[in-house]
Amino acid sequence: MDIHNGSLYWPTTYPEQGPRKVPERLDSYDVIIVGGGMSGSLSALALVEAGLSVAILDKRQMATGSTMANTGLLQYSNDIMLHELIDQIGERDAVRFYKLCFESVKNLEKLAKRLPISPNYIVRPSICYASTEEDVEKIKVEYETLKKYDFPCAYWGQEEISDNMPFSKAAALVTYEDAEVNPYKFVHGVLDLVEEKGGHLFEFVEVNDVITEEESVSIRTSAGEFTAKNIVYTSGYETVPVGKRIGSDINRSFAIVTKPISNFNDWYKQSMIWETKRPYLYIRTTPEGRIIAGGLDENIKYAPQSLVYIDERAEKLSKQLQELFPNYQIEYDSSYGATFGESIDNLPFIGQHPTKDRHYYLLGYGGNGTVYSMLGSHILRDLILCGDHPDANLVTLDRKYGVK
Numbered sequence: 001m002d003i004h005n006g007s008l009y010w011p012t013t014y015p016e017q018g019p020r021k022v023p024e025r026l027d028s029y030d031v032i033i034v035g036g037g038m039s040g041s042l043s044a045l046a047l048v049e050a051g052l053s054v055a056i057l058d059k060r061q062m063a064t065g066s067t068m069a070n071t072g073l074l075q076y077s078n079d080i081m082l083h084e085l086i087d088q089i090g091e092r093d094a095v096r097f098y099k100l101c102f103e104s105v106k107n108l109e110k111l112a113k114r115l116p117i118s119p120n121y122i123v124r125p126s127i128c129y130a131s132t133e134e135d136v137e138k139i140k141v142e143y144e145t146l147k148k149y150d151f152p153c154a155y156w157g158q159e160e161i162s163d164n165m166p167f168s169k170a171a172a173l174v175t176y177e178d179a180e181v182n183p184y185k186f187v188h189g190v191l192d193l194v195e196e197k198g199g200h201l202f203e204f205v206e207v208n209d210v211i212t213e214e215e216s217v218s219i220r221t222s223a224g225e226f227t228a229k230n231i232v233y234t235s236g237y238e239t240v241p242v243g244k245r246i247g248s249d250i251n252r253s254f255a256i257v258t259k260p261i262s263n264f265n266d267w268y269k270q271s272m273i274w275e276t277k278r279p280y281l282y283i284r285t286t287p288e289g290r291i292i293a294g295g296l297d298e299n300i301k302y303a304p305q306s307l308v309y310i311d312e313r314a315e316k317l318s319k320q321l322q323e324l325f326p327n328y329q330i331e332y333d334s335s336y337g338a339t340f341g342e343s344i345d346n347l348p349f350i351g352q353h354p355t356k357d358r359h360y361y362l363l364g365y366g367g368n369g370t371v372y373s374m375l376g377s378h379i380l381r382d383l384i385l386c387g388d389h390p391d392a393n394l395v396t397l398d399r400k401y402g403v404k
Helices: 038-048 082-089 091-114 134-146 158-164 184-194 307-323 368-384
Strands: 005-006 027-033 054-058 122-129 153-159 170-181 201-205 207-212 216-222 224-233 248-258 271-276 284-285 292-297 334-342 347-354 359-363
Touching: 005 184, 005 307, 027 038, 027 216, 038 054, 038 184, 038 359, 038 368, 054 184, 054 224, 082 091, 091 170, 091 184, 091 368, 134 153, 134 170, 153 158, 158 170, 184 201, 201 307, 207 307, 224 368, 248 307, 292 307, 359 368
Parallel strands: 027 054, 027 224, 054 201, 122 271, 224 359
Antiparallel strands: 005 334, 122 170, 153 170, 207 216, 216 224, 248 292, 248 334, 271 284, 284 292, 347 359
């Protein structure tokens, strides 16, 4: 499956990494993880730090799948607003899920400080503006809901937006204590930490089949057979070797990265920006003074093959960005299209397979995938170690739109 195509930016920010040294495999592992991206690396770290023997298998070089196309916006807000999620799953569960996302952003920050390389983790506010006049009420309701449950946020009217940004909109929700990160460097740093703590990383190993034995799983791969007590699928938007995602929608999105801008003096704290309409435009800056803008989602499963088409979409994104920032000289030198997944009910897939013992999943579908990866790594650790986690029911696979 083609995950991305075009000129990717993140690999230019970190020296090219050669294949990792192949470790001497164990006869059996406590956990084998399929997929060496954000979810796989975070899960491996949580498990290896809990004292388990862990191996990651990836059919590519690790961190070269969806990680390289991840735009690195970390927010406690989700594609579905809190007041909408309350209508969907009830007040207690919806608020708890948002609290977990908030905690996960904090945990990502703590981890970023521990990594052997800097992942350029920077705490930022986020601005979600009303795309139309009709969406102003939605912004107001969401602000009131977030404030009710003590989430750090503010409501801006048109005057406040104009005072703080080079554009004007009718209303905006500002959320605080979000962050931006270089996801490529972050995952490499986590993988380095996993290796340091004894985890085994096997690159260019494709899983062909998984056989469930009485007390273990036998994993048939392109490099022979691996054995483990448990298996965790963190394969992102790829087809999972076992199980079927019945509540997912695989699409593709586009992004550009501009040439450096001289200054952002009129851009409030270089906030991350998104909007109420769907699909939405999303924007952030980088430490090098660039702007990353993404959007123009399409209901097509595969990354675009035509570089001409990618450039056409990039031009459209560039024009949208220029409309918001008329005083900036917008020129891009990176543009790409990439696959991404969304769940029908706007929640990630995290937990044990409903009918298969020792099979676990962490599929962080949605615009908040990195936050879901952190959240899910803690849930899976406790499920594997203790057989339970107090919040596992919120994201269980055994739901109407889950994994079967």
